[in-house]
Amino acid sequence: MAGPSPRGVLEVVLRAPVTYVMIQFVAVYLLYLLFRWLIHRLRVWFEHVPAISVPLPTEAQNAVKVDPKSHVGDRTIPCYDPSTMRLLGTVPAMNTKEVNATVDEAWKAAKIWKRSTFDQRRLLLKILQKFTVEHQEDICRVSARDSGKVVVDALFGELMVTCEKFAWLRSEGEKYLRPEKRSAGVMMFYKSARVEYHPVGVVGAIIPWNYPFHNFLNPVSAAVFAGNAIVVKVSEQTSWSSQYYMAAVKAALAAAGAPPNLVQIVTGYAEAGSALASAKLGKLIFVGSTAVGKKVMETAAKRLTPVVLELGGKDPVIIFDNINIAKAVPFALRAAFQSCGQNCAGGERFIVHARIYDKFLHMAVETVKRMTFGEALGSDRVDMGAMCLPGLAEKVHSLVQDAVSKGAKLLIGGELPQREGQFYPPTILADVTNDMKIWTEEVFGPVMAVVPFDEEEEAVHLANDCPFGLGSNVFSSQYSVARRVGACLDAGMTNINDFGTTYMCQSLPFGGIKDSGFDRFAGVEGLRGLCVTKSVCEDWWPFLMTTNIPPALQYPVKPHAGAFVQALVKMFYSLGWKERFQGLIEVAKCSLSPSSAGSSKKE
CATH class of the missing domain: 3.40.605.10 (Aldehyde Dehydrogenase; Chain A, domain 1)
Structure with missing residues (x-):
């Protein structure tokens, strides 16, 4: 005689009073959670967020020019516009x-x-x-x-x-x-x-x-x-x-x-x-x-x-020959020249495959020829403003001059402007080598230092040949190559076929290694x-089970205390079930041993 079918058993179970009550309970609970979620969303949507407004800071009503270096140590700080050197x-x-x-x-x-x-x-x-x-x-x-x-x-x-x-x-x-x-x-x-x-x-x-x-x-x-x-x-x-x-x-x-x-x-x-x-x-x-x-x-x-x-940072930008160069160049220019290159995670070393090296340089130079720099809030539209830190333009220029004296090719820029304000033009250096200061010292200015490479391993070596290790960028149409190279770079962050995206992802930690520092100040970390x-550690079911010091381990400890601990280790951490069972038997034996055995012998 055939037994009941699985479907028949399921129908019986579903019709059982206890099962029906459980289904009702789950359904009501799910509706309750949905209701709470809707209430929360409605409260968020209709929450009143106060609007605040504060007056803009006033600017000094005179044309006083500031020499920032002459005031260090004073009890007041003269604030000035680095484009005009006028007091704010x-x-x-x-x-x-x-x-x-x-x-x-x-x-x-x-x-x-x-x-x-x-x-x-x-x-x-x-x-x-x-x-x-x-x-x-x-x-x-x-x-x-x-x-x-x-x-x-x-x-x-x-x-x-x-x-x-x-x-x-x-x-x-x-x-x-x-x-x-x-x-x-x-x-x-x-x-x-x-x-x-x-x-x-x-x-x-x-x-x-x-x-x-x-x-x-x-x-x-x-x-x-x-x-x-x-x-x-x-x-x-x-x-x-x-x-x-x-x-x-x-x-x-x-x-x-x-x-x-x-x-x-x-x-x-x-x-x-x-x-x-x-x-x-x-x-x-x-x-x-x-x-x-x-x-x-x-x-x-x-x-x-x-x-x-x-x-600090000297982030590498590695560009392989299979990338769409028309797409890569704008990223490279933004990495080099945004905010006059005054970015800790800006691109400072551009490592470009030899097959597209000349084309990359040509496209970059032609774009830079059309770029302008000047007063950020002046009447003319400019691509780059002034450099904020006094003396930084002169420092950048000295690094460029050192590179040129050692064989680097100055393709565009590289001159201190004869004008008021803390300016330096967008500059491109080709054929940079590791004996130049600009290869190892942080520039923090608008200079694109470019070097060629032939093999993947060479690109990784060039990128890691640096005391800093903050960010990095890899451009390749083969994502497997980009990921593999990115994983080999000494850096706290890597952008694949993009620039700066690790910072826009605010769930990610921000920071580096080596001379770029340690720990992280953003993201979950x-x-x-x-x-x-x-x-914090506490009893899960205190009404059922809590920790008690076994008699063998209570002071004064008993002679079999060591054997008891060894048995515990054997019971919980042996790799085979047979050994674990043996440990359980030994724990039981130790637990049943007379607690006064040791003291009796001493007496």
């Missing part, structure tokens, strides 16, 4: 006592803010994002005036990446700061293990001048979202614009109900930076040169303050790095 205004140069007082106020705010909800932190970022989108032109013009970059470069490097940072933190930041479950292991199977992320308290950040808006909001947004206060030492070169950006942050803090001293800036020279590095901080982020980074690390070490060092990582 002054800000105070803070001393050690003032910096310490600022950090003390930040600690008070940190104690309040660490109890803030993620909803409140998201609201703060929404207010800042709304301000950024609604005041794009003002933000970029202030940045251009203070740093010398053209407005379109400010839109790229100041606004887009900052908005992407806000968006990523709001959408994914909470997920990576919530407690994370971890495995309790084999022996501790009855335990629940997790990692918690708690704010470090006060974050210090010493930032450079090349992107005054983004360099400020980048660490600020991550620090406050992680529940910290932050004190930012802005560059003396861009202190004028920082007053405007700080005013916007202050307005956003007030609108979000955050402590007013949650975010603060420090202005000044080396004394102010050293004071912040030596202050009581939960973490310190430094972005700048390798030489100064070493000094910052040395100072912070006195307090054992953990430091993130994002230092950077966000969690602003927290104290705490390990």
Whole structure:
């Protein structure tokens, strides 16, 4: 007689009262989750985000010209337009006592803010994002005036990446700061293990001048979202614009109900930076040169303050002969000349396959011939503005001259302009070799240094022949080749058939190796790095099973204590089931041994 069919059994099970109730329960629970999700989305869609507005910084109403080098050490910082050298205004140069007082106020705010909800932190970022989108032109013009970059470069490097940072933190930041479950292991199977992320308290950040808006909001947004206060030492070169950006942050803090001293800036020279590095901080982020980074690390070490060092770079751009050269050249030019080449992750060494070497150079030179440079906010449209750092144009020129004296071919540019302002023209050098200073020293200027290669291994060797290791770029129509070469490069980041995309992906960490520093200040790793990582382990089912010290291991330990531990190891970690079973038997024997056996013998 045939038994019931599988379908018949399934129908019986589904009709069973218990099964029916379970299906109802699951359905109701799923509807409940859907309802909660809809309520959350509606609340987000209709949430009121306050709009903030702050007055633009005033410019000095005279035509005073500034010699920036003559004021170092003064108690005020003269702020000037690097395109015209005209005074914009002054800000105070803070001393050690003032910096310490600022950090003390930040600690008070940190104690309040660490109890803030993620909803409140998201609201703060929404207010800042709304301000950024609604005041794009003002933000970029202030940045251009203070740093010398053209407005379109400010839109790229100041606004887009900052908005992407806000968006990523709001959408994914909470997920990576919530407690994370971890495995309790084999022996501790009855335990629940997790990692918690708690704010470090006060974050210090010493930032450079090349992107005054983004360099400020980048660490600020991550620090406050992680529940910290932050004190930012802005560059003396861009202190004028920082007053405007700080005013916007202050307005956003007030609108979000955050402590007013949650975010603060420090202005000044080396004394102010050293004071912040030596202050009581939960973490310190430094972005700048390798030489100064070493000094910052040395100072912070006195307090054992953990430091993130994002230092210099000489990123290679490797271009294979199978790439569409008409597509690759614009990327290469943007990598070399955006913001006058004043980018830590900009392209500095262009390693081009010999088969397309001449064509690449010809196309690049023909484009550069049509490029213009001049005052960023002048009446004429220009492709490149002024260089922000005083003396940098002269340094760049000396590197170009050294390369030419050792055999490099100067194809275009390479002359100091006889005009007012801190300018240097877009320059292309061909046939650069590794005995030239420009091959190993960071240029941080608008120079494209180009070398040919024949084989894949040669391209990798040329790219890695450098003390820096920040970013890298590989162009090839064969993605397998590009990925293989990218994996061999000594760098913290690699862009495949593109430039700068690793930074636009704000979920990715940013940082390098070798002389480019260590640790990361962006992405999941950077966000969690602003927290104290705490390990927590507790009983999973305390009403069923908890840890007890076995009698053999209780003080005073018994003679068979060692045998008991060996049996435990054998039971849990032997590779074969037979050995594990033997370990179980030995554990049982040790557990049944008289606990007083050892003491009886002594008596």
